[in-house]
Amino acid sequence: MSVPLYQAKAEMFRTLGHPVRIRVLELLQAGPLPVRDLLSEIDVEPSNLSQQLAVLRRTGVVTSFRDGALVMYALSTPDVADLLAAGRRILGSVLADRDGLLAELKAHSPAE
Template sequence: MDERLFGMEADFFKALAHPTRVKILKHLIDGEKCVCEFTEVLDIEQSNMSQHLSILRKQNILGSRKEGLKVIYSVNYPQVFEILDLVEEILVCQVNETLNLLSKKVKSRLSEITRDEI
């Protein structure tokens, strides 16, 4: 595969690789929103919000348009929500695997304790 494509893919994931940017995207799942709504709902300062929105726009993940004095943002590719859903599924699997391992470890320890008491 072309190295440029690998770089583009990595840059795309880098743009998603911040909790604030994930929050922004999830906030847009119901449709476009004014930037003023982000700062209120997500409790983020305007300057910080602008930096995160800029990163998402640079990767063309978000689009924007002016409506009077307001800037309205929307997701350019709804598939990004599928990516976020897949990541959540993977995280749930990882947590379940960890819980299963811990459960086995606890059962083993309890078994050891019970044998020692006998």
């Protein structure tokens, strides 16, 4: 029995619901990186990064390959970068709307 599309989408978004995973994906937008470079950019224990990379790999969001002695990670598709960009735009819109509402509230609040 196959999983409904909405359930598969929910699982993908749950995968993205961790700050370390998002940071890894942001860093990989520039191209494949070895684990050591990811560790130097993300303030987490190696074991924690390893766990988060395993989740991303298991769900197919990233791929891994060997380059000599290095294990390299890369986005599985450029669509992942597009999704991160869409998230950034949505967040910017939401925050801009909140700022606008806050300014409007302040402008219309009674003088104390």
